Amino acid sequence: MIQLEGINLHFSNKKTILEDLNLEIPQGAFCWLTGPSGAGKSTLLKMLHLEIKPASGRMEILGINPLKARRNLCARLRQRVSMIHQDYRLLSNLSIFDNVALPLRLQKIDKKIIQSNTNEILEWLNISHKQKAFPNTLSGGEQQRVAIARAVVHKPAILLADEPTNALDENQAFRLIDLFNDLNSIGSTVIVATHNETLIKNFPAPKLTIHDKQLWISDV
Ligand SMILES: Nc1ncnc2c1ncn2[C@@H]1O[C@H](COP(=O)(O)OP(=O)(O)OP(=O)(O)O)[C@@H](O)[C@H]1O
Ligand SMILES: [Mg+2]
Known part of the structure; x- marks a missing residue:
């Protein structure tokens, strides 16, 4: 469950980005x-990922109020909320395999399981042949698929995907939504930011629209 009440958010230049937002x-x-x-x-996605704090308002994510919770509780919450950033944010000094395995390593999961789960998602995203490479040697679409693999490998309770198909071809984009649907069917909440109306038309779901600092909800 994600609950937002009366959220106001601005950056240091004080220009209001989100105003009295409820969700x-x-x-x-x-x-x-x-x-x-x-x-x-x-x-909004970065705020739900606990990277940015609102100036005021109330937040509850998976039963925790991250604005009031202790630091270690927030750290554990963050392991359950995963984000695919618009700019990928891969760690340049780690190989592709190590980038993707990182969320599992942070959870101190058995090495064999880390190996098999990481291999499985790399293969599904057709990127396993690059597993020993480093991010700066990959194309934009390849980097995006690595960012996707890293975000879903540990089956997070909440997946925040920020334009996750913008570097992919249409076939890859449609397959990706199937992957998100699989994650969704095992109980994960999935929020996908996109400008791709074809994708939205092909996979009808409630649509949140940010307009004039406010959030509007409609069914597709
Ligand atoms: N760190 C920051 N400091 C100051 N302003 C920022 C910062 N990050 C974003 N903004 C501003 O906040 C507004 C919203 O930016 P945001 O990146 O959330 O838009 P978006 O809806 O994701 O756009 P796009 O579709 O282009 O990705 C923009 O006016 C942007 O310039
Ligand atoms: Mg954006």
Whole structure:
């Protein structure tokens, strides 16, 4: 469950990005997030990923109020909330395999399971042949698939995907939504920010739209 009440958010320049924003998403939901460029989609996702704090308002994510919770509780919450960043954010000094395995290593999972789960997702995303390479040697679409693999490998309770198909071809994009649907069917909440109306039309789901600093909800 994600609950936001009366959220106001601005950056240091004080320009308001989100104003009195309210949102309730039940656990296990799938929804699209749209809105014009600069509307605040990435900002909202980063706030849900606990990277940015609102100036005021109330937040509850998976039963925890991250604005009041102790640091170690927030750290554990963050392991359950995963984000595919618009700019990928791969760790340049780690190989592709190590980038993807990282969330499992942080959970101190058995090495054999780390090996098999990481291999499985790398293969599914057709990127396993690059597992020993480093991020700066990959194409944009390849880097995006690595970022996707890293975000889903540990089956997070919440997946925040920020324009996860913008460097992919249409076939890869459609397959990716199947992957998100699989994750969704085992109980993960999935929020996908996109400008891709074809994708939205092909996979109808509730649509959140940011417009004029506010959030509007509609069914597709
Ligand atoms: N760190 C920052 N400091 C100051 N302003 C910022 C910062 N990050 C984002 N902004 C501003 O916040 C607004 C919303 O940006 P955001 O990246 O959330 O938009 P978006 O909806 O994701 O756009 P796009 O579709 O282009 O990705 C923009 O006006 C942007 O310039
Ligand atoms: Mg964005």
